[in-house]
Amino acid sequence: MKKLFFRLFFLVLFFLIAPGVIHAGAEEAGTVTVTHAAVYIRSGPGVSYPIAGKAAKNDTYTVLQKDGDWFQIRLPQGNTGWIAGWLVETGTPSAKQSKQGKITADRLRIRKAPDQSAAIVGTLEKNAVVTVTRAEGGWVYIESGNVSGWADSQYVQTEKNKNAGKTAENNVSAAIVAATSLNIRRSPSLQSGTVATVTYGTRLEITGTDHGWYEVELEDGTHGWVAGFYVTRESQAKRSSEAEVTLHSGTNLYKRPQSGSDTVGTAKAGDRFPIVSEMDGWYKIRLESGTSAYISAKAAQKSDTAVKKGIKGKTIVLDPGHGGTDNGTTGAYGTLEKLVTLKTANALYEKLKKAGARVILTRNSDTYVSLSERTAISNTNHADAFVSIHFDSAEDSHTRGHTTYYYHAQDYDFARLVNNQITSRLGTVDRGVKFGDFHVIRENTQPAILLELGYLSSPAEEKHIVEKSFQTKAVAGIYNGLKAYFQ
Numbered sequence: 001m002k003k004l005f006f007r008l009f010f011l012v013l014f015f016l017i018a019p020g021v022i023h024a025g026a027e028e029a030g031t032v033t034v035t036h037a038a039v040y041i042r043s044g045p046g047v048s049y050p051i052a053g054k055a056a057k058n059d060t061y062t063v064l065q066k067d068g069d070w071f072q073i074r075l076p077q078g079n080t081g082w083i084a085g086w087l088v089e090t091g092t093p094s095a096k097q098s099k100q101g102k103i104t105a106d107r108l109r110i111r112k113a114p115d116q117s118a119a120i121v122g123t124l125e126k127n128a129v130v131t132v133t134r135a136e137g138g139w140v141y142i143e144s145g146n147v148s149g150w151a152d153s154q155y156v157q158t159e160k161n162k163n164a165g166k167t168a169e170n171n172v173s174a175a176i177v178a179a180t181s182l183n184i185r186r187s188p189s190l191q192s193g194t195v196a197t198v199t200y201g202t203r204l205e206i207t208g209t210d211h212g213w214y215e216v217e218l219e220d221g222t223h224g225w226v227a228g229f230y231v232t233r234e235s236q237a238k239r240s241s242e243a244e245v246t247l248h249s250g251t252n253l254y255k256r257p258q259s260g261s262d263t264v265g266t267a268k269a270g271d272r273f274p275i276v277s278e279m280d281g282w283y284k285i286r287l288e289s290g291t292s293a294y295i296s297a298k299a300a301q302k303s304d305t306a307v308k309k310g311i312k313g314k315t316i317v318l319d320p321g322h323g324g325t326d327n328g329t330t331g332a333y334g335t336l337e338k339l340v341t342l343k344t345a346n347a348l349y350e351k352l353k354k355a356g357a358r359v360i361l362t363r364n365s366d367t368y369v370s371l372s373e374r375t376a377i378s379n380t381n382h383a384d385a386f387v388s389i390h391f392d393s394a395e396d397s398h399t400r401g402h403t404t405y406y407y408h409a410q411d412y413d414f415a416r417l418v419n420n421q422i423t424s425r426l427g428t429v430d431r432g433v434k435f436g437d438f439h440v441i442r443e444n445t446q447p448a449i450l451l452e453l454g455y456l457s458s459p460a461e462e463k464h465i466v467e468k469s470f471q472t473k474a475v476a477g478i479y480n481g482l483k484a485y486f487q
């Protein structure tokens with residue numbers, strides 16, 4: 001319970017801090033810019049002080065004072081905190097750090113000071129383009145041709161504001177230890193020294209990745225590395241159950257599902273919130289603070305991503321192994337792996353397309369595509385599933401059957417579900433689900449598996465593999481496996 005509270009607390013602080021921070025400082029003081037992901041802000045100048053918040057990489061704060069290696073900084077809410085000097089870079093404010101912004105509210109009031117009660121120095125029309133030079137406690141100082149002063153930051157859209165949600169998703173990524181006991185190592189290698197040992201279920205903040213290893217941070221601030229296959233990524237699990245709404249500017253957020261009830265604030269066009277529940281013309285939504293509120297369904301639009309069940313709408317990347325100058329393995333009768341993988345992927349492509357999925361092939365002809373290009377296609381398209389298709393070979397020509405490989409622990413279930421369906425459709429020897437250190441699944445940030453559908457080195461299996469019926473059954477198996485995975 002305590003842990004959950006802290007988790008929510010950090011999340012809340014993170015969201016409060018991230019969008020409001022602009023890369024500029026007050027004239028009189030220097031600034032610090034955070035150089036590491038997920039840095040704790042403490043209530044005093046030392047790691048023994050309680051955690052007062054969390055900063056994201058590239059956040060910039062105004063420095064109030066320095067004590068040893070620590071900086072006291074001003075937080076956007078107006079209060080202060082301390083940050084370690086070795087996790088930041090110092091700088092002086094410069095005009096270059098100002099940003100372009102756009103007013104998103106009608107007749108936005110510009111004030112003399114960053115305070116709701118400060119004198120109004122002018123108003124700005126919606127869509128007016130302004131220069132944002134600094135930020136403070138939910139306010140931004142803006143300059144335009146007619147007027148300069150402070151505006152409520154939620155009505156000023158800057159590049160950073162637009163991307164804030166995305167950054168947050170990447171930065172709040174965490175991993176849950178999936179091994180009974182796991183060593184946190186000094187560097188990303190099993191030979192490296194141990195800095196700490198954690199037990200099953202421990203939550204680790206992910207601050208970086210390197211070849212299947214995660215750089216993590218423990219709650220006490222210890223940094224280290226864990227092998228990716230011993231942990232389950234938390235952000236992936238969380239993403240799937242969220243629905244979103246899009247609002248019009250100035251939409252009221254109510255305490256109760258009633259137009260006359262008290263409001264807890266307003267939202268602007270394009271804001272998105274997870275839907276907690278729906279009722280008669282109202283959506284109950286979760287705010288960034290962790291509390292809930294109600295918005296009228298008339299002012300909101302339920303986004304398509306709300307529909308998470310089934311294949312429809314999913315982005316599925318199919319990766320036919322090898323291609324071009326890379327033939328893959330060659331069968332006893334001369335079948336080229338690169339051609340059967342393409343045939344299988346094309347047939348699966350058609351079937352998934354018909355079911356309404358957004359399907360992307362890493363290649364659709366006999367061309368060479370590098371392994372890193374293949375994973376990049378999956379990662380940049382935020383694939384809901386990545387399936388690499390291969391055929392096997394072995395010294396022993398009697399070796400037969402199909403194998404499903406996963407790399408990251410959280411993909412084990414995906415692999416298992418697909419493997420079960422392939423087994424029931426193909427009826428060939430089930431060699432099971434195995435951990436496999438293959439580039440395309442190891443370097444994949446998305447759910448990824450690699451299938452070896454049969455042995456081309458077995459003359460009997462090769463004969464079977466080139467038959468149309470084999471292709472049909474294999475495709476049906478993978479399709480049903482994906483269906484089961486998305487259920």
Ligand SMILES: [Zn+2]
Nearest residue numbers: 321328390391
């Ligand atoms: Zn292969």
